Amino acid sequence: MNVEISTPGTELVQRLSATPRGARLARRLATTALATWGYPHDSDLSHTAELLVAELAANAVTHGRVPGRDFELRLILLPDTDTLRIEVSDARGERALRFLDGRPEDECGRGLVIVQVLARLWGVAERDVGKTVWAELSLSARRRPCPRRRGPAG
Numbered sequence: 001m002n003v004e005i006s007t008p009g010t011e012l013v014q015r016l017s018a019t020p021r022g023a024r025l026a027r028r029l030a031t032t033a034l035a036t037w038g039y040p041h042d043s044d045l046s047h048t049a050e051l052l053v054a055e056l057a058a059n060a061v062t063h064g065r066v067p068g069r070d071f072e073l074r075l076i077l078l079p080d081t082d083t084l085r086i087e088v089s090d091a092r093g094e095r096a097l098r099f100l101d102g103r104p105e106d107e108c109g110r111g112l113v114i115v116q117v118l119a120r121l122w123g124v125a126e127r128d129v130g131k132t133v134w135a136e137l138s139l140s141a142r143r144r145p146c147p148r149r150r151g152p153a154g
């Protein structure tokens, strides 16, 4: 697999198989890219980004999977706006994602709740084929207390 992690261009774009292995690779690639860009594996940003990539990639390979189609991970570091942008694109077109109220006893339906709590902003964007679920983190913020609930941005 050819992986390009640009420095100081600070963008990673990688297509991955829509499988559990692909989702695991997405996580690993994200933390490796961040380490290359100066955010080590044990940093707050790396931990938080890893969680977000894990949830979004897991969703892409379960709910967003179209047989025979890959999904794509994109990470963009935007220091000027204090932003790490995470994009996970899959081939399935429905734009609306159910936003579930996670209850402690629920065994599923937690992924987007985690995204909601950890991301500064997140949303879903249509593409020619499929959609992109994106989330943004502040480069400087440590993990914050639960913010007010808000739905996905467009």
Ligand SMILES: Nc1ncnc2c1ncn2[C@@H]1O[C@H](COP(=O)(O)OP(=O)(O)OP(=O)(O)O)[C@@H](O)[C@H]1O
Binding pocket: 055, 059, 060, 063, 064, 090, 092, 094, 097, 098, 099, 100, 107, 108, 109, 110, 111, 112, 113, 133
């Ligand atoms: N990439 C996606 N494509 C299509 N539907 C999605 C996608 N991501 C999430 N969804 C929808 O949103 C719902 C909520 O997602 P969420 O990640 O919160 O829960 P889950 O994946 O069902 O369970 P868990 O993440 O706890 O294993 C999903 O059950 C699915 O219906």
Ligand SMILES: [Mg+2]
Binding pocket: 055, 058, 059, 109, 110, 111, 112
């Ligand atoms: Mg999920």
